[in-house]
Amino acid sequence: MKTLTEKEAEKFLKKEGFNIAETLFAKKIKSLNNALNKLDFPLVMKVSSKKIVHKTKVNGIVLGIKNKKQALNAFKRLNKIKKAEGVLIQEQIKGKEYLIGLKKTKDFGYVIGFGKGGSKVEKMKKVDFRVCG
Incomplete structure (x- = not known):
């Protein structure tokens, strides 16, 4: 990766x-x-x-x-x-932070992750994943 x-x-x-x-x-x-x-x-x-x-x-x-x-x-x-x-x-601007990630998997092809970003993203565990295409 x-x-x-x-x-x-x-x-x-x-x-x-x-x-x-x-x-x-x-x-x-x-x-x-x-x-x-x-x-x-x-x-x-x-x-x-x-x-x-x-x-x-x-x-x-x-x-x-x-x-x-x-x-x-x-x-x-x-x-x-x-x-x-x-x-x-x-x-430094005011606004919302988002996390976006993309990974190519063997089984599903590309999978995208999207969620609320910022320093607490791992603790909140509010990231949604979807198969692309």
Whole structure:
């Protein structure tokens, strides 16, 4: 099974016509500063790694970043997480979060999962699965 990074998933969803909050990637302080000049506060920052599927389990999400000092502190902390490949930066928007997943199975072909997203998705266990096609 291939796990996409958020950036890869965002690119796919945009191609399919979904409106997605702009996501910028930073690995170095210079790219962080460039991102901060393009986005408005408050921000969300997330650790980026193909090897980290559940960001909340590694404390890899920082919400409500209100200024450059907070952004720099969050950036430094997130980059220190084991297996981090960089940091994703987004404007924090109000709205609902959803989880969507797709898996190809031997018996049923493609199966899609959809449910309420966010940090408590595993605890809530409210994800519906359907066979595609």
